[in-house]
Amino acid sequence: MEELLKKLIANGNLLFFHQIEEVIDQCEILFITVGTPSLPNGEADLSYVEEAARQIGRWMNEYKAIVIKSTVPVGTGDKINKIIKSELKKRNREISFDLISNPEFLREGKALQDALYPERIVIGCETEKAQKLMKDLYKEINAPILFTTIKDAEMIKYASNAFLATKISFINELARLCDKIGVNVIQVAKGMGLDSRIGPQFLQAGIGYGGSCFPKDIKALLALASAEKIPLQILQAVSDVNETQVQWFMEKVKRALGSLSGKRIAVLGLTFKPQTDDIREATSLKIIHYLIQNNSYITAYDPQGTEHVKKIYPTIHYVKTPLEALKEADAVIIVTDWKEIIEIDWQKAKNILSQPFVFDGRNCLNPSAMLKLGYHYEGVGTPSFDESN
Numbered sequence: 001m002e003e004l005l006k007k008l009i010a011n012g013n014l015l016f017f018h019q020i021e022e023v024i025d026q027c028e029i030l031f032i033t034v035g036t037p038s039l040p041n042g043e044a045d046l047s048y049v050e051e052a053a054r055q056i057g058r059w060m061n062e063y064k065a066i067v068i069k070s071t072v073p074v075g076t077g078d079k080i081n082k083i084i085k086s087e088l089k090k091r092n093r094e095i096s097f098d099l100i101s102n103p104e105f106l107r108e109g110k111a112l113q114d115a116l117y118p119e120r121i122v123i124g125c126e127t128e129k130a131q132k133l134m135k136d137l138y139k140e141i142n143a144p145i146l147f148t149t150i151k152d153a154e155m156i157k158y159a160s161n162a163f164l165a166t167k168i169s170f171i172n173e174l175a176r177l178c179d180k181i182g183v184n185v186i187q188v189a190k191g192m193g194l195d196s197r198i199g200p201q202f203l204q205a206g207i208g209y210g211g212s213c214f215p216k217d218i219k220a221l222l223a224l225a226s227a228e229k230i231p232l233q234i235l236q237a238v239s240d241v242n243e244t245q246v247q248w249f250m251e252k253v254k255r256a257l258g259s260l261s262g263k264r265i266a267v268l269g270l271t272f273k274p275q276t277d278d279i280r281e282a283t284s285l286k287i288i289h290y291l292i293q294n295n296s297y298i299t300a301y302d303p304q305g306t307e308h309v310k311k312i313y314p315t316i317h318y319v320k321t322p323l324e325a326l327k328e329a330d331a332v333i334i335v336t337d338w339k340e341i342i343e344i345d346w347q348k349a350k351n352i353l354s355q356p357f358v359f360d361g362r363n364c365l366n367p368s369a370m371l372k373l374g375y376h377y378e379g380v381g382t383p384s385f386d387e388s389n
């Protein structure tokens, strides 16, 4: 990203302005990309999108294609349309514009790849002019374009995230059963994933999904469904399973250790996934809370997320290397599957630990290798087994 940004800025292809009216004036296509965080009732907070629309209505002087990239509830397009029209009316201006919904499907840490090589481009618009402009804009990108209504496009974004989260909660709930009856969920997911109708992705069992998108978008879709009195029961269960997955996992930890009180616990990984410093809705926060409630001593390690978590939990102990975290720990909990954590020398680590207990919340270590090294190892839906048998 850094390299590309430098190049674009040097070429004059990327410009920054202090005044919004300058951008509005100079560009025919305007993307609204502001955040839509969750309100306490789960609905998406649209105030930033609405403010952007007001500004556009206030400053536009000729035709604009106004593209909503932010994830917004179905029906937001209509709202934004009205806001822009009302701003224009205040100025006694009649200027034509097109409102377009072009949801983004970028993953954190892979944004550039996902932007340049998307699997599909979804464009919700109502006029041929808008369709042509958007087709032209994306002409260099080799991906199918699906044109829909604005509302359909808005729903596609929510439905896609909801379905991916469903896959995760499905395998996570199944993992709880696998754990109990001696079945390896990793093999189950592998076997299921070979069926192209199911596919192998997003079937990695763990301690739940986090991040800035899945939890927020699922809450927003549930809030919309509830307001419309069409309960989405499957999605509600997806959310419930995710909410309780950490609790289920921590009870396993507690059972194995007898008690957590006074125990020294190494928490490895704080971000919601590797390759980001983002801790929004990260499961690490729930785990730290649980450990504090149970009077454990916590030593936490993360390559990028430490500073953010420090602001929430200033009193726990933070270290700069994974091995420092393991020093005299009674147990290790792996929360994020960072390369730095997977590649720990577990043979050496055993001499540093006070007790060889490893609880792998991301199923990122090899269970039989850990057992051979003499660890008490527990994953998620990977009951103790020896692969050589």
Ligand code: UDX
Residues within 6 Å of the ligand: 104, 105, 106, 107, 108, 109, 161, 164, 168, 201, 202, 203, 204, 205, 206, 207, 208, 209, 210, 211, 212, 213, 214, 272, 273
């Ligand atoms: C997601 C969507 O993938 C992306 O298309 C959308 O635009 C934004 O939301 P992101 O939040 O960056 O992207 O992360 P993603 O890689 O999808 O992972 C989300 C969470 O699910 C992480 O906490 C990850 O650990 C978890 N996950 C993912 C699993 O627990 N199991 C899996 O198999 C996959």
